[in-house]
Amino acid sequence: MAGPGQTGRSGRPTLAVVGATGAVGTVMLQILSQRADIWGEIRLVASPRSAGRKLAVRGEETEVLALTEEVFDGVDVALFDVPDEIAERWAPLAVAKGAVVVDNSGTFRMAPDVPLVVPEVNPHAVRMRPRGIVANPSCTTLSMIVALGALHAEFGLRELVASSYQAVSGAGRAGVATLREQLALVAGTELGTSPGDVRRAVGDRTGPFPEPVALNVVPWAGSAREDGWSSQELKVRDETRKILCLPGLPVAVTCVRVPVITTHSLTVHARFEGE
Structure with missing residues (x-):
């Protein structure tokens, strides 16, 4: 699989999954494997201690990358499944690199300039994202x-x-x-x-x-x-x-x-x- 800064699958957006080794990240990889025709390159990102691990996504063994600013080069969408303090620090950096961030933490949910989106209920809200971040609600x-x-x-x-x-x-x-x-x-x-x-x-x-x-x-x-x-x-x-x-x-x-x-x-x- 292509590394940061390289071209992914032709014509399809590049996705970064931040927190790929966590509980939610594990489920996310299963879902991504069920919908293998949507994304081009998928980058798996986690803390430095998890870097180098191999995880299966779309039937391929993919190496986990350490969370750095460079990992977001060329990324179109970044899914964040990390603790609040990590999202607060790194989501704006991903946006600065040109990615749209979809954040699963509680950091941005109630921010007035971040839409809180459930596609079946308010999909229109996703278009108004002045900070480049889209939040999703808690599981409850x-x-x-x-x-x-x-x-x-x-x-x-x-x-x-x-x-x-x-x-x-x-x-x-x-x-x-x-x-x-x-x-x-x-x-x-x-x-x-x-x-x-x-x-x-x-x-x-x-x-x-x-x-x-x-x-x-x-x-x-x-x-x-x-x-x-x-x-x-x-x-x-x-x-x-x-x-x-x-x-x-x-x-x-x-x-x-x-x-x-x-x-x-x-x-x-x-x-x-x-x-």
Whole structure:
């Protein structure tokens, strides 16, 4: 596969996947392999410690490149699947090199000059990107917004109450590793039958969660924010308002972490005009 600065597949845009070795990046490579006829060159980019690894994409073994400014030379679109602080630093540099950035972090979602786009709901918004960056919502918002957007277009949404039951993969590889470690600890024991016994057995090995997730549900996801809300709950509220262009929409959200590896679930109670 061509390296930076070389011509990719004729007539097709060059794509950079930044964070290719992460949890989301791994899924992205699977999707790209299912749609192999869209892109020309695909550059896989990650931290210097992952540089040189080989990953499969479109049936080809492709070497991972270290994240540098030069890696964006000639790139048309850069997909960022990295922590917020990495996106904040590197996305503008990719734009300066001429790329359109599609960012999966929370860094730019609520910036007024960055569109928050879900193609099935507001595809027109992608054309207005003064900073050269397009954001996409969190996975919890994304799980409901396509259906909610269609209903809003037809009936006019006026109030939303939602609860999310979020898999540990929402906390990345660390979340998945924590659940697997805790499941191994409790397997074959009587833990989970007495109040606090799992907590005592796990000790401080809770990973990115405030409490054990094995044999448990944790009524908290994210970090503390104003008025007693968690960051995950405010994400769902604020992202829904922005995508649907309803800045004053009354929204109440409760986010709960559940002991499954992947797939979030939600309950959604929506009220529409005329109800």
